[in-house]
Amino acid sequence: AQTVTQSQPEMSVQEAETVTLSCTYDTSENNYYLFWYKQPPSRQMILVIRQEAYKQQNATENRFSVNFQKAAKSFSLKISDSQLGDTAMYFCAFMTLLSGNTPLVFGKGTRLSVIA
Amino acid sequence: DTEVTQTPKHLVMGMTNKKSLKCEQHMGHRAMYWYKQKAKKPPELMFVYSYEKLSINESVPSRFSPECPNSSLLNLHLHALQPEDSALYLCASSQEAVSWGAPSNEQFFGPGTRLTVL
Numbered sequence: 274a275q276t277v278t279q280s281q282p283e284m285s286v287q288e289a290e291t292v293t294l295s296c297t298y299d300t301s302e303n304n305y306y307l308f309w310y311k312q313p314p315s316r317q318m319i320l321v322i323r324q325e326a327y328k329q330q331n332a333t334e335n336r337f338s339v340n341f342q343k344a345a346k347s348f349s350l351k352i353s354d355s356q357l358g359d360t361a362m363y364f365c366a367f368m369t370l371l372s373g374n375t376p377l378v379f380g381k382g383t384r385l386s387v388i389a
Numbered sequence: 390d391t392e393v394t395q396t397p398k399h400l401v402m403g404m405t406n407k408k409s410l411k412c413e414q415h416m417g418h419r420a421m422y423w424y425k426q427k428a429k430k431p432p433e434l435m436f437v438y439s440y441e442k443l444s445i446n447e448s449v450p451s452r453f454s455p456e457c458p459n460s461s462l463l464n465l466h467l468h469a470l471q472p473e474d475s476a477l478y479l480c481a482s483s484q485e486a487v488s489w490g491a492p493s494n495e496q497f498f499g500p501g502t503r504l505t506v507l
Contacts (some may be wrong), residue, residue, distance in 0.1 A: 307492065308495065310498075316500070317498060317499070317500045317501070318432075318479065318498040319498070320496075320497075323495055362429075364431055364432075364454050375494060376422065376434045376437055376445060377432075377434070378432065379431035380432070380434060381431055382429070382430070382431055384429070387434070
């Protein structure tokens with residue numbers, strides 16, 4: 274069975290600074306997807322960034338980038354130039370690709386607070 | 390249209406009531422999901438529908454009954470719930486993940502229904 278571990282329950286960062294959220298996972302699969310989802314307080318969960326395991330290049334989306342280390346089974350999220358709107362719960366998630374659809378496996382989440 | 394909608398936003402019900410949660414998407418997705426989320430916890434998968442057929446039931450009690458009338462709609466029928474069932478219920482949808490490099494196999498989430506059982 275796959276597991277996802279987020280070892281930082283809570284983090285805070287000053288506005289405009291950079292912060293890195295950690296995520297490790299355990300799987301015996303070779304092909305899979307990794308995601309970071311953001312859930313602001315009382316708001317909808319949205320996808321921040323995704324990474325295909327077969328791609329060596331780290332994914333980037335504007336101020337968000339990942340450090341994907343497949344051998345170490347690590348998938349950290351870096352947020353640059355943090356903004357107040359980045360305050361949210363961040364979930365790391367894993368998905369294999371089997372026949373048909375497969376559900377997401379979520380980590381327990383990291384609550385990020387951006388401080389003015 | 391890249392939106393998943395859920396109604397109602399809030400629901401308060403007694404333990405003897407029968408109610409339904411609704412979810413709708415018009416992205417042509419053929420996989421739809423129900424999750425339960427407690428405060429400060431990750432979503433927990435309840436059910437997965439694939440091409441309108443139930444493909445995964447994560448040992449959910451029978452007081453929760455899912456239904457997928459067509460490819461755009463997903464319902465969750467509630468009956469004889471317990472106070473511990475109070476939570477945020479999230480619906481999500483995705484394309485069928487049939488091959489690597491598929492343009493979008495991510496799950497799109499709705500805003501959720503916040504359920505309180507008295």
